[in-house]
Amino acid sequence: MRPLVVTLVCLGLIAVAVRAADLEPAIEAKRIREMTRFLSDDLMEGRGPGSRGGELAVKYIANQFALVGLEPGDGDSYFQNVPMIGVKVLPPASLEFSNKQGQKTSLTFARDFVGWPTEQTVDLSSADLLFVGYGIKAPEVPWDDYKGQNVKGKVLVMLVNDPPSDDPTFFGGKALTYYGRWTYKFEEAARQGAAGVILIHNTDMAGYPWQVVEASWSGEQFKLPTDQVKSTKVEGWIQQEVAEKLFQEDGLTFEKAREMAGKADFTPVLLSAKVSVSMKTENRRVESPNVVGKLTGADPNLKDQVIVITSHWDHFGIGKAVNGDSIYNGALDNASGIAGMIELARALASQPEKPRRSVLFVAVTAEEQGLLGSAYYAAHPIAPLSKTAANVNFDAINVWGRTLNLIAMGADFSSLGQTVAKVAKKMNVEISPDPQPEKGSFFRSDQFSLVKAGVPAVYIRYGLEFEGKSEDWGEKLVNDYTAKHYHQPSDEFDPSWSFEGAAQMMEYTRRVVTDVANADAMPQWKPDSPFKRAAAD
Numbered sequence: 001m002r003p004l005v006v007t008l009v010c011l012g013l014i015a016v017a018v019r020a021a022d023l024e025p026a027i028e029a030k031r032i033r034e035m036t037r038f039l040s041d042d043l044m045e046g047r048g049p050g051s052r053g054g055e056l057a058v059k060y061i062a063n064q065f066a067l068v069g070l071e072p073g074d075g076d077s078y079f080q081n082v083p084m085i086g087v088k089v090l091p092p093a094s095l096e097f098s099n100k101q102g103q104k105t106s107l108t109f110a111r112d113f114v115g116w117p118t119e120q121t122v123d124l125s126s127a128d129l130l131f132v133g134y135g136i137k138a139p140e141v142p143w144d145d146y147k148g149q150n151v152k153g154k155v156l157v158m159l160v161n162d163p164p165s166d167d168p169t170f171f172g173g174k175a176l177t178y179y180g181r182w183t184y185k186f187e188e189a190a191r192q193g194a195a196g197v198i199l200i201h202n203t204d205m206a207g208y209p210w211q212v213v214e215a216s217w218s219g220e221q222f223k224l225p226t227d228q229v230k231s232t233k234v235e236g237w238i239q240q241e242v243a244e245k246l247f248q249e250d251g252l253t254f255e256k257a258r259e260m261a262g263k264a265d266f267t268p269v270l271l272s273a274k275v276s277v278s279m280k281t282e283n284r285r286v287e288s289p290n291v292v293g294k295l296t297g298a299d300p301n302l303k304d305q306v307i308v309i310t311s312h313w314d315h316f317g318i319g320k321a322v323n324g325d326s327i328y329n330g331a332l333d334n335a336s337g338i339a340g341m342i343e344l345a346r347a348l349a350s351q352p353e354k355p356r357r358s359v360l361f362v363a364v365t366a367e368e369q370g371l372l373g374s375a376y377y378a379a380h381p382i383a384p385l386s387k388t389a390a391n392v393n394f395d396a397i398n399v400w401g402r403t404l405n406l407i408a409m410g411a412d413f414s415s416l417g418q419t420v421a422k423v424a425k426k427m428n429v430e431i432s433p434d435p436q437p438e439k440g441s442f443f444r445s446d447q448f449s450l451v452k453a454g455v456p457a458v459y460i461r462y463g464l465e466f467e468g469k470s471e472d473w474g475e476k477l478v479n480d481y482t483a484k485h486y487h488q489p490s491d492e493f494d495p496s497w498s499f500e501g502a503a504q505m506m507e508y509t510r511r512v513v514t515d516v517a518n519a520d521a522m523p524q525w526k527p528d529s530p531f532k533r534a535a536a537d
Helices: 003-022 029-039 052-068 182-192 210-217 240-248 254-261 331-350 372-379 416-427 447-452 473-484 500-518
Strands: 079-098 104-107 113-117 121-131 155-159 196-201 221-223 234-239 269-295 306-312 317-322 325-328 358-364 388-393 405-409 430-432 457-462
Touching: 029 052, 029 331, 029 500, 052 269, 052 317, 052 331, 052 358, 079 113, 079 372, 104 240, 113 210, 113 269, 121 196, 155 182, 155 254, 155 269, 182 196, 196 240, 196 269, 210 234, 210 317, 234 240, 240 254, 240 269, 269 331, 269 372, 306 331, 306 372, 306 447, 306 500, 331 358, 331 500, 358 372, 358 500, 372 447, 388 447, 388 500, 405 416, 416 430, 416 457, 416 500, 447 457, 457 500
Parallel strands: 121 155, 155 196, 196 234, 306 358, 306 388, 388 457, 405 430
Antiparallel strands: 079 104, 079 221, 079 269, 113 234, 121 269, 269 358, 317 325, 405 457
């Protein structure tokens, strides 16, 4: 070979080597696809906590963490065992209303109502029913649906969501606040000393149809044994049609009751009907792990600080059959998110330059049971919360194609807002506000557990402006999924899914995580944020 040719070839090889060193390993859509397919296979039996399928899923995730180069989260194990109590309602479960003429209406469990006792047995006989509107006590608004009423021994009937408003300074306007969440309503009723709570389901107000309530609350429920939150004796939901009949006895309709409850001068209404509840449960103690892998930071001065990445691995396991199918596979929700997490971990661990801060990948358990796994992690963090720079969460990632926009919930509360905007600009995508703020998604996913503990967080979601599609295509797609497949056995892997949008989301997440990991200072809450950074440990 002639010297000039040799020189050019050598220079070319050097250039290729330099480019290869500069390039980060690509996020591979096909890897996310195949892991989603596997995690949502019937073999996993719906990945219920404390189930055989759940055990298979966490072993698979831990093995994948090891294969992509993550260390065990706490140095010895990939598993952070979360102790829980599984509560299963035993038949017959009885809830009965009696009117002032003595006529009785018995409801069928998992059809007309769902509910669960907070103790192993509950027996309420002819308890008073008190309609308390939205069941909110918010002195800063100010708003008080209880108006000083003594609710001891009474079962409270209430609406979900917040009082309606277009004013963003009043209960968030169209956006759902924590006051609108069913979790808050149960907590406040317990603080007031009520005997029980019955929520009225309305699809628009809840954000999902009745069959989601059935699937979510008629099977085994889980709680943390260390949970010291005061509870009422029984908590549950009824269909709107049942509530209509209750209100008729007192000359009300559901819409009239809703209108009354939307005014600040609303006062509780003692209904004519009485309620009797008889329920027993079978309880078991289980351990269901968070799966934690660690990528140790490269900077000796910063590696003890961490970015926590969360996504939940659990779904509803085997439950009530729908169209002959009883396995709640949870392909989109959230096999896709865990597959994305593993691929993100592979890409970050394979980068030529490791992040300065450490990154913890936490696949959490029991999100569907009320964010239990992330709540446990927040109470028992592997790295001190005061050294946790940020939390990045995702849940049900994009399986339908690339989008022109992304959503970064919660970023505006902290300096993370600057980071997500900068990364979006570099990737030529828009950051859009939550297109369905009335659903309160920020309070319904795992980052909220860490936010409450003082850690700045962002919940990354796909946008609804899909490349090459009409303006309303994405909204129709998501609404169709919610109506037909959300928390249903039909949330199954679809071979037609395109995972290019998943790869786009994970590439965006990688860049956000890398920027936060390499910054000189940790993110901070904005002065007007309702949240504060955790105190020094």
